[in-house]
Amino acid sequence: MNFTAIIINGIAIISLLIAFVKDKRKTIKSLKIAGKSFIRILPMIFIIIIIIGLLLGFLPPYQISRFVGEQSGILGILLVGAIGALMHIPALLSFPLAASLLEEGASVSVVAAFIITLTMIGTITLPIEIKELGRELALLRNGISFVIAIFIALVMGVIL
Amino acid sequence: MKGVKQKQEMTRDLIILGIILIIMLALLSVFPDKKEIVFSTSWDFFIEMILILPAVMVILGLFAVWVPKDIVVKHLGKASGIKGIFLAIILGALPTGPLYVAFPMAAALLEKGAKISNIIIFLSAWACIKIPQEMVELQFLGVKFMFLRLILTIIFVIIMGLFIEKVMKVRNA
Numbered sequence A: 001m002n003f004t005a006i007i008i009n010g011i012a013i014i015s016l017l018i019a020f021v022k023d024k025r026k027t028i029k030s031l032k033i034a035g036k037s038f039i040r041i042l043p044m045i046f047i048i049i050i051i052i053g054l055l056l057g058f059l060p061p062y063q064i065s066r067f068v069g070e071q072s073g074i075l076g077i078l079l080v081g082a083i084g085a086l087m088h089i090p091a092l093l094s095f096p097l098a099a100s101l102l103e104e105g106a107s108v109s110v111v112a113a114f115i116i117t118l119t120m121i122g123t124i125t126l127p128i129e130i131k132e133l134g135r136e137l138a139l140l141r142n143g144i145s146f147v148i149a150i151f152i153a154l155v156m157g158v159i160l
Numbered sequence B: 001m002k003g004v005k006q007k008q009e010m011t012r013d014l015i016i017l018g019i020i021l022i023i024m025l026a027l028l029s030v031f032p033d034k035k036e037i038v039f040s041t042s043w044d045f046f047i048e049m050i051l052i053l054p055a056v057m058v059i060l061g062l063f064a065v066w067v068p069k070d071i072v073v074k075h076l077g078k079a080s081g082i083k084g085i086f087l088a089i090i091l092g093a094l095p096t097g098p099l100y101v102a103f104p105m106a107a108a109l110l111e112k113g114a115k116i117s118n119i120i121i122f123l124s125a126w127a128c129i130k131i132p133q134e135m136v137e138l139q140f141l142g143v144k145f146m147f148l149r150l151i152l153t154i155i156f157v158i159i160m161g162l163f164i165e166k167v168m169k170v171r172n173a
Helices: A004-024 A025-058 A062-067 A068-087 A091-103 A108-120 A126-132 A133-160 B002-028 B033-067 B072-076 B080-095 B098-111 B118-127 B133-140 B143-172
Strands: none
Touching: A004 A025, A004 A133, A004 B033, A004 B133, A025 A091, A025 B002, A025 B033, A062 A068, A062 B002, A068 A091, A068 A108, A091 A108, A091 A126, A091 B033, A091 B080, A091 B098, A091 B133, A108 B118, A108 B133, A126 A133, A126 B118, B002 B033, B033 B133, B072 B118, B080 B118, B080 B143, B098 B118, B098 B133, B118 B143, B133 B143
């Protein structure tokens, strides 16, 4: 068990204890919500780990890095950024996927672009966003988010 | 309404899982020598995720019950300046639900006359700098990656918020 995992579990346990002392019924309700969300995310967890296993098992690193490694340049970043914008998976699960890509020789910029577009841009939820906030605001937010995602990705590639 | 949508999502995920499983079994029966590396890689990632995800879910659950939804609208409705930006980031980063949950809140904020820049910053913080999300990022991508992305995202999200506000003002003038 690594350091981060210990910290996160520590925070969860301490918060849970404090909550339990304060209000038993509310805490049980929280745990029920937590259990339900966990069950809901479970199929996606299995999908992601199988994809990672197949990815790392079948695609040799030089294949992956040819498409999304350093030498793929801005085109690779734009491509993966676009994929991230179209995909609809929980942000929590984008990080292990990103880590496996990094392990396989994808560049830092590509991985950063993927995470940022995946979280900030919602193509599937765009109709809801337009309905709630208006066409102008929704399109501006998603469009400019894509631009800043690419920009942040490039800066991260230079620094890291 | 919400329950129906969740059930649909669950069914969709299970169907995708079934397809992926079939693909995996087919690939592994053609290339049996890959079995070991595929299983060991998947297992390693599974362990890493299972060590943190239940804890993250507990934290999310606690917040969902303890932090009332109207706290955002109440506090962000009138805030402006640096304080507004700061509040937008903090309230957005609280561990609560997927992005589409935030749209109705943002709509309520718009109606209340909150600054557009703050609404955009709030939505962006909600999308990509949530506290439990950062913990998972730390676990998988390391402290350098996590902090650099966090800082750059905050800077650019603020710039984006101010820019969109200007654009909307010019267009509506």
